Amino acid sequence: MVSLPQQLSLGVNLNDDATFENFYAPAHTHNAMVVQGLRDQLTGSGEAFVYLWGAPGCGLTHLLQAACHEAQSQGLSVQYLPLRDMVGYAPDELFSGLDTLDLVCLDCLPSIAGRPDWERAIFNLYNQLREQGKRLLVAAEHSPRELALGLEDLRSRLQWGLTYQVHSLGDDDKQQALQMRARARGLELGDEVAQYIIQRLPRDTNELFWQLARLDHASLAEQRKLTIPFVKKVLAI
Template sequence: MTRDPASVDTDVAQLPLDLRLRDASRFVEYHAEANRIARDTVESLGRNAGLSQPQVYLHGPGATGKTHLLQAACHVAHERGDRAAYLPLAELATAPPAAVLDGLERAGLVALDDLAAVVGSPAWDEALFGLLNRLRDAGCRVLLAAPEPPDDMGATLPDLSSRLGWGPVFRLEPPEEEDLRRILVDRARRRGLEMPDAVAAYVLRHQRRDVAALLALLERLDLAALAEQRRLTIPFVRDQLARSAAD
């Protein structure tokens, strides 16, 4: 469960984890034009901007930004003074469901990530069914994320599938080349680096087009540029990619 800065009461759940939101998980950092409507809807939910259905379900393959959007909504909720809880269920699946979920209706926003890690377990399905009912009765906003749409999650309770789809359901698409270029340039800027468009284009031609892989490469380039006091140029990046391939 998220602690300070975006937290619920410490007695909401007793877990041996201190799970924090990534600072870079902000709406301004999310670049995927194909997912603009989903992004805007999640931001409206985070801001409590009067959506008719206070629940949003995101699904799609990895590296489409589901976690990013859930955490960005929690950041926004916190900035408004709301209590927000972000739960990566893949990391919490071995805990008793009650220890994870009980008391969450006291939060203004609850974001449940990695639903596929627990849905299909009878104990978890019962607990999630009860939680979603409590959250709706309490007027909480709810964000849900999984690889599959609600009906394909394999829930042991048919009523859970219907509750997972209570609000808008969006499929997120992978970022396109221009989206990836903007991600690289913006993240480099956050690190105090200037990445010219030509360098970003070179990276995209020679590196796997996966957000996680690109950001891992950017971290290596940042460390190497600092150690060698170099700027991000095509020759420098070419040399770093060659060194990585040789390792």
């Protein structure tokens, strides 16, 4: 990660759990193709500009941060920017120097839709990165055509590269994803307990994983296994 100007330092950090290996995408599924497309982007064998979109909770932020982790492991310079948290800043100043980086990831793109200064700044950043032979990864809840953008030139640019829709998981896949994440934490999460959690919590995978982290900490503190009574006590569900 590069250092933002001191006056713009917002404590932008990557989640250590956000890796491609931790993203539930079984082989030969659509989401597995998306992950491969992002890996190809980083190695230079794929498209340099990638646009991801999908419903809330489908894992867009996870994939952007996973791409950053992967890029860093390859010695590439990267910057992840959650635009939702940055709309109060001057975009031209925030973007200064980003065109020298190997990978720029812009999350929550709809947050700046309808803001002429931001739209123009992203349009200029796109062109600068393209001229420098760098990579851009963008995420939004809508496809480029559905974004409420005022600058049509920006919409056109966003459609130049690859566009992937990230598919949300069904309940069975969410159970598998939750159990996979539990194993990565060294937790044993049986089918019955996993089903209990999914049936009683919001289906958003971000929420499920956050609650799993709570269970992990409680299990470690109390030296307890993940049983339904323990889960019910910790999560009050």
